[in-house]
Amino acid sequence: MSRPTWSDASLMRQLLLWSLGALILVWACFVFLAYRTGVEEADELTDGHLASVAVLLLGIHGLPAIDQSVEPLRLRQEGLKNHDYQQSLSVLVWDAQGRLSWRSGEAPVLAFDAAAEGYATVIAGEEPLSWRSFSQWNREHTQKVAVMLQLDERDALAHDIAGQMIEPGLWLLPVVSLALGLAISRGLRPLMELSNAVAALDVQNADSLVARHPLREFDSVVESINTLLARQQQALFRERQLANEVAHELRTPLASIVLQAQALEATLEAEAPRAALARIRADTLRVGHVLDQLLALARSSRDGAKSGWQQIDLAQLARTVAADYAQAAWERNDVIEVQADASLTMSAQPVLLGIALRNLVENALRHTPFGTRIAIQCGRDQVAGASVVWLQVCDDGGRQGSSAERPLADSLHLGHEIVARVAAEHGAQFRKSPCASPFTTCYRIDFLYGPQNPAG
Numbered sequence: 001m002s003r004p005t006w007s008d009a010s011l012m013r014q015l016l017l018w019s020l021g022a023l024i025l026v027w028a029c030f031v032f033l034a035y036r037t038g039v040e041e042a043d044e045l046t047d048g049h050l051a052s053v054a055v056l057l058l059g060i061h062g063l064p065a066i067d068q069s070v071e072p073l074r075l076r077q078e079g080l081k082n083h084d085y086q087q088s089l090s091v092l093v094w095d096a097q098g099r100l101s102w103r104s105g106e107a108p109v110l111a112f113d114a115a116a117e118g119y120a121t122v123i124a125g126e127e128p129l130s131w132r133s134f135s136q137w138n139r140e141h142t143q144k145v146a147v148m149l150q151l152d153e154r155d156a157l158a159h160d161i162a163g164q165m166i167e168p169g170l171w172l173l174p175v176v177s178l179a180l181g182l183a184i185s186r187g188l189r190p191l192m193e194l195s196n197a198v199a200a201l202d203v204q205n206a207d208s209l210v211a212r213h214p215l216r217e218f219d220s221v222v223e224s225i226n227t228l229l230a231r232q233q234q235a236l237f238r239e240r241q242l243a244n245e246v247a248h249e250l251r252t253p254l255a256s257i258v259l260q261a262q263a264l265e266a267t268l269e270a271e272a273p274r275a276a277l278a279r280i281r282a283d284t285l286r287v288g289h290v291l292d293q294l295l296a297l298a299r300s301s302r303d304g305a306k307s308g309w310q311q312i313d314l315a316q317l318a319r320t321v322a323a324d325y326a327q328a329a330w331e332r333n334d335v336i337e338v339q340a341d342a343s344l345t346m347s348a349q350p351v352l353l354g355i356a357l358r359n360l361v362e363n364a365l366r367h368t369p370f371g372t373r374i375a376i377q378c379g380r381d382q383v384a385g386a387s388v389v390w391l392q393v394c395d396d397g398g399r400q401g402s403s404a405e406r407p408l409a410d411s412l413h414l415g416h417e418i419v420a421r422v423a424a425e426h427g428a429q430f431r432k433s434p435c436a437s438p439f440t441t442c443y444r445i446d447f448l449y450g451p452q453n454p455a456g
Contacts (some may be wrong), residue, residue, distance in 0.1 A: 016184055022178065023173075031169055049089075054136050071102075089149055090104060090105025107148040131148070131149065150427075314346055334372045368395050368397025373396045392445070
């Protein structure tokens with residue numbers, strides 16, 4: 001089993017994305033509300049400043065009357081800088097008769113309105129501009145003061161204050177996001193450990209999960225997985241036991257039938273009974289061969305994950321298999337040979353690869369006429385920049401002039417099914433390939449630079 005990776009369906013990624021999405025949404029609402037609050041508070045602060053200046057001026061008696069505007073007072077001493085929040089206020093003072101008695105700043109002169117007091121937003125001047133004003137009479141009702149501030153200046157101050165309020169939140173967002181990601185990663189660590197433990201299980205070796213964390217939420221998961229593993233082990237055990245019992249129960253009577261047929265055939269002189277007995281013996285041997293292939297097929301499926309990867313010499317394996325079947329080939333007057341380099345090293349599962357090669361050789365021996373030439377060939381080629389190791393078994397059983405009497409074909413194709421499963425375990429391709437003269441049939445397994453496997 002492969003270790004879990006960060007895929008599109010990753011739980012950690014989903015949690016992180018949803019959490020960050022919710023955080024950003026809440027944070028955006030916070031920034032919006034903070035900005036609005038900052039603007040409103042800055043406006044309130046400016047209005048309060050206008051009112052404070054008006055009250056201060058009303059407390060000063062004997063303001064001199066002037067006819068021209070006076071430059072507003074500002075700190076301009078060398079080496080000092082005006083305050084960021086310093087505002088350009090304008091002041092208008094009227095007497096009880098509505099005559100302008102004092103003026104300061106750049107604001108235009110407003111029309112006197114004895115009844116108007118409090119805050120107002122007005123548009124005035126040769127180049128119409130918006131102004132925020134506060135006007136009020138003194139207690140004796142002898143002087144009226146209006147303090148004015150250009151609306152653009154007030155808005156600029158409000159936006160600056162609001163920006164100062166939300167800036168810390170914007171700086172904190174990446175920090176909070178990082179902390180949230182670390183917290184999610186740490187919280188999911190027990191789940192990832194459990195996932196890795198499940199991925200590392202070797203089902204064939206009867207492994208089970210051991211809880212290594214105190215989280216009780218995973219107890220039922222671990223218990224369920226262990227229960228399933230135990231049931232699978234019981235099923236595998238019953239499968240092996242059944243296969244062994246079937247093999248034992250079938251092989252013994254089949255062997256007995258063959259021996260009895262041979263003994264009876266030796267005592268008969270008539271040609272017809274002898275031919276019938278020969279047919280019985282051949283069919284019995286074929287049934288035994290089918291049984292062997294069924295068992296090999298089950299064994300290849302069962303041992304695929306259990307068989308270990310090793311560096312093997314493919315040429316030596318071919319020579320070993322050829323030697324094992326040399327006697328069977330001689331009895332059929334066949335020729336079996338190996339065409340390979342002195343050594344061809346690759347990474348493979350030797351048990352399964354041996355099963356596949358033996359099945360190819362057995363098929364060539366059983367399903368071709370007597371006197372067939374069989375060759376086990378292997379080598380290494382370069383295809384599209386990749387190294388390909390190949391193994392094939394070829395025969396000339398389809399040559400012209402071969403015996404008309406051919407063995408029965410493998411209608412179940414069990415031998416090829418075994419080889420195909422072994423090839424799949426190695427990440428290889430099994431196919432029937434073109435063959436050079438004098439051969440007429442070739443079955444080939446192609447490995448990409450040896451099998452693609454965890455060990456290679």
